Amino acid sequence: MRIAVIxxxxxxxxxxxxxxxxxxxxxxxxxxxxxxxxxxxxxRYPGIQTESQYKKILDRxxxxxxxxxxxxxxxxxxxxxxxxxxxxxxxxxxxxxxxxEASELLRLSEKVKRVxxxxxxxxxxxxxxxxxxxxxxxxxxxxxxxxxxxxNLGLHQKDVSVIWDLAPHDFSTLFFWLKxxxxxxxxxxxxxxQKKIPDVxxxxxxxxxxxxxxxxxxxxxxxxxxxxAIVGSKKMLVYDDTENIEKxxxxxxxxxxxxxxxxxxxxxxxxxxxxxxxxLETYEPLFMEMKHFIECCRENKKPRTDGQSGLRVxxxxxxxxxxxxxxxxxxxxxx
Ligand SMILES: NC(=O)c1ccc[n+]([C@@H]2O[C@H](COP(=O)([O-])OP(=O)(O)OC[C@H]3O[C@@H](n4cnc5c(N)ncnc54)[C@H](O)[C@@H]3O)[C@@H](O)[C@H]2O)c1
Numbered sequence: 388m389r390i391a392v393i394x395x396x397x398x399x400x401x402x403x404x405x406x407x408x409x410x411x412x413x414x415x416x417x418x419x420x421x422x423x424x425x426x427x428x429x430x431r432y433p434g435i436q437t438e439s440q441y442k443k444i445l446d447r448x449x450x451x452x453x454x455x456x457x458x459x460x461x462x463x464x465x466x467x468x469x470x471x472x473x474x475x476x477x478x479x480x481x482x483x484x485x486x487x488e489a490s491e492l493l494r495l496s497e498k499v500k501r502v503x504x505x506x507x508x509x510x511x512x513x514x515x516x517x518x519x520x521x522x523x524x525x526x527x528x529x530x531x532x533x534x535x536x537x538x539n540l541g542l543h544q545k546d547v548s549v550i551w552d553l554a555p556h557d558f559s560t561l562f563f564w565l566k567x568x569x570x571x572x573x574x575x576x577x578x579x580x581q582k583k584i585p586d587v588x589x590x591x592x593x594x595x596x597x598x599x600x601x602x603x604x605x606x607x608x609x610x611x612x613x614x615x616a617i618v619g620s621k622k623m624l625v626y627d628d629t630e631n632i633e634k635x636x637x638x639x640x641x642x643x644x645x646x647x648x649x650x651x652x653x654x655x656x657x658x659x660x661x662x663x664x665x666x667l668e669t670y671e672p673l674f675m676e677m678k679h680f681i682e683c684c685r686e687n688k689k690p691r692t693d694g695q696s697g698l699r700v701x702x703x704x705x706x707x708x709x710x711x712x713x714x715x716x717x718x719x720x721x722x
Pocket of ligand 1 (some may be wrong): 393394395396398418419420421424439441455456457458459461479480481506507508512532552
């Protein structure tokens, strides 16, 4: 496989490193408008080819696939040109800047029969996959609600709100776990530092199954939190991605409630049992993500995080952003 990576800013070098580690690429080409970034990549990987004009890569018939790690506003025009040139494409999250763009890319990828994969990295992460197994096996029972915090000091973005920057991770993870997308979304946020670019948002999601979720995202917080609590009818779970070893803890806690026939029979008993931390695999999610992309390109297979999954997340981001900018009005998301 010959793969090009467009964008060697903050995130692109991580994708390049993991593509190298798959040992499945005969050539990796790095493209960036900034020659200093290309030089940095060359210093680190002397064998890598560099290019400042992405169009030259699209003209090369021997390049099979392109990975996009550029700012969100460029994802759609680049993705469209790449697919039209007959190459497979991997686009970093969020897939596009609007649901209309996401739908168009999805249609195009189906028409030209090329892979469209989106960088929902957490769906390749061992704790997230373990939690999915637990939910699917019914270990937690019916999921009542999920509450997630993804906050830290920085990195403030110049072109998108904190919702478009950070919430794709939580949305893709929630939809992966619950196997559904929300029916309704509302959000409140505030632009504290940069004018008109909200750096904190509190988002509420309501799913068709009845599960509700709250996602808190911020670039302006005293410490780093990556904590998700899942409360089910049988057990509860905490996923803390800042923990080194025990990232997932399952609490055998709950309440037993018997419907009373009379007031005298009113019964509510709290249960507090063991806390268990399951063993987790130790691979890097990005490595699995890149490996999966290569496999999908080779076999022309639908990726786990395909264009449809990108569209679901973009639709929800768009709904949350609209709610936040319209006094927290509840926005319905069509099924
Ligand atoms: N999956 C994750 O966990 C994760 C983490 C961070 C960022 N990201 C995503 O990665 C993407 C890039 O984010 P970043 O923080 O690295 O941005 P960045 O601004 O640091 O880097 C973007 C790079 O793209 C280059 N670029 C822009 N337009 C170009 C073009 N037409 N041709 C060639 N180069 C071009 C810029 O020169 C810059 O070097 C975003 O979509 C972001 O959401 C994903």
